Each structure stands twice: as C-alpha cells, then as structure tokens.
Amino acid sequence: MTRGNLYVVSAPSGGGKTSLTRALVPLLAEQGIRAVISVSYTTRAPRPGEQDGVHYHFVTEQRFVEMIEHGDFFEHAHVFGRRYGTGRAKTEELLAEGADVILDIDWQGGRQVRALAPDAQGIFILPPSLAELERRLRGRGQDSDEVIAGRMREAQDEISHFDEYGHLVVNEVFDRALAELAAIFSRVRQGDRTPRNAVPAGLTTELLAKKGPIG
Template sequence: MSGHLYIVTAPSGAGKTTLVRLLLQNDPAIGLSVSHTTRAPRTGEENGQAYHFTDVADFLARVDRGEFLEWAEVHGNYYGTSRTWIEQQLAAGRDVLLEIDWQGAQQVRKVFGDAIGVFILPPSMEELARRLAGRGTDSEDVIARRLAAARDEMRHVGEFDYVIINNDLQTALSDLLAVVRATRLKLPVQQERHASLFASLL
C-alpha cells in the first residue's frame, strides 16, 4: 500500500514549523522530508535535520541532474526537495510530509496529483506582523518584505484541500491531526489496509 503525501504551506510567521514539529511528535508514522537549501544555518540548526545545507554550485548541479521533485528561489536562497527519497518512502507505505511554499506545492502536484494540501493562515495581518517582530531575528526591512510576500502567498490558498487558521496553537494542531486521520479513514485506504476484514464482513 502506498503512503500518503502531505503538503503543508504557510506564509512566514503563521506557525507552520511549530505545527509540523508537534504533528510529527504526535504521529511518528509520518516522515518529514528534509529539504536542501543554500541559506546559512540559523542558531541551533543541524545539517541533515533542519535542512541539508549546501552551496549554490552544488544545488544547481543537483537541479541539472534532476534530483529535485521541486525547487525554488525564495528570499534570495534556493530550496529543493529530494524526489528519490519521497518515492522510496511512499512506495514502502510510509506517509511523508513536505513543508514547502505554494510554488513548490504546484510543482509537487504535477508529479503527485493525489497529494493532500494544507494551508495554514494567521488570524490577521496584525498578528502575523507581531509574530515576525517577536522572533527578533529580522530587521524592519526584512519583516516588511516578508509581510508583502505573505499577502502574495495567501492568494494561493484556493489551491489547497484544507485550510487551518492558527489562532490557537492547540486547536490548530488538533485540526492538522484531524486531516491526517481523516485521510487514513477514507474507504479505499481502509479497504486496502484491512482487506481480509472487508472480505469477511461484506
């Protein structure tokens, strides 16, 4: 049985990274796809866990070899997702989660048309600005650019299957877990996973 591919997308500051981390803690059956990036590591980030950190020359060489399922340039840095690793995981029946932007989501859907898309929204632009400023890692100019980019990103919410408004973290986490559970309870999935039971009952 093939695994499910989940795509989680959100503008910077909406809480995507925190929600994904909590989801993985609550559901260890989901594997997180670790992207390649050319951006510099932030404090506490380890290579191979947060990202596979690399340089521009190596990244573009991987692009030329067709190693990425999707890749994009975001805020001056390159990000890419390993196609081979995802295909191997799904073929083995494991669920995989991609934490990527809307551009990457579009590229992924061209290959995996049945991927489940989840878009996370902030409760307001004011709250989004407060969260970005609260990080204490970006200048006012960077925050302004991120807010402008967020408006553009949120216009693509209609391309996703589910929308979660992250006003309260625990509620948003429950919503995200509900999406995963509901996907696993669909009739075709249950029929395949419990074939002998269906054969004995029907």
C-alpha cells in the same frame, strides 16, 4: 504494504507551520500513523540553532544546480533569493514504506508537486490576522523593521495562493490547529479526501487587504 500519502503544507513566514508539523509527527505516531517531515535542500545559510541534515540539507549554489541537472529533486524553487528543493529518491522511498511524507514548502513547490503527484494533499495554514502575523515575526527578535515590512509583503503574496490548497487551517490557538491537522491525516488514512476549510468567513479577504505594517 499500503503506500503512504504525500502532503504539501504551506504558510506565510510566521504562520507557524514548522512548529505545527514538528508537533504533529509524534501526535500522529500515538494514533498509529507514521509521518515524516521531508528535510529540504537549500542554498541559504543556517540560522542560529539549525543543524545540517536535521532542519535542512545546506548545500552550495553549484551543488544545487548539479542536483537539478541530475534530476535529483521532486520539486525545487527559487524563493527570496535562495533555492529550496525536495529530494526525489528519499521521498519515494518513504512513501513506498507506507509513511506519510510532509513537504514543508511554499506555493511554488506545491504546484510542482501537484503536477507530478495530483493525489497529494495540500494544506495551507493561515494566521488569524495580519496584526498577529506581524507580532509573531517581531517576536523572533531577529529582523529590522525594514526586513519585517518586506516579510509582511511576502506573506500576503504567499497567502494569495491559499485557494490552490484543499485544506485550510487557521493557526490562532496552537493546540486547536494541531488537532485539526491531525484530523486531516486521520481522515485521509481512512479514505476520506474531502477538502476541509476551517477558515472564518472574510478572513482571507482581510489577510489580503493591502495594508502597511501595523507596528
């Protein structure tokens, strides 16, 4: 059986990677490609609607540290005061079964993955503008202006690592971004690992410009 491919998919908060990757899995299945989104472990509390074992494996700080000591993580990171990690055994099992495994993680985890698996494919999803990114964050209706301002600063820090990824996709029109993602997976399955950059000239410079929140 052909071994599956490992993907690191990163984006700033509000970039849309969760919605895109969850829509991607059934789309790839229609093309005969089995893809699985890795369920990460985290020490943060569940958000409304999140289920243990579906969105994340929610564990205590003590349990997470024990897993680190036992070498149970493929990668792990401390992000915004909470820990996140990818289980090693399950990842290896899925890859051996021939499934493409999607790691929905940040740039810190991405670096660890590339150190262990240099052939992993990195995909970074960018917003079309800072204004649109803030609009999406506000649209969640969950955070105060202060929290959103902090998330915007964190987003720019995350975006600053875009050049560590081989493939870049702009999530301006959801269906178009989804099609671009599916095309990457299809090409890699066919042996074409050429980096793809679907980013308009000047966009990354604009996204990294030091600006305050729009609203």
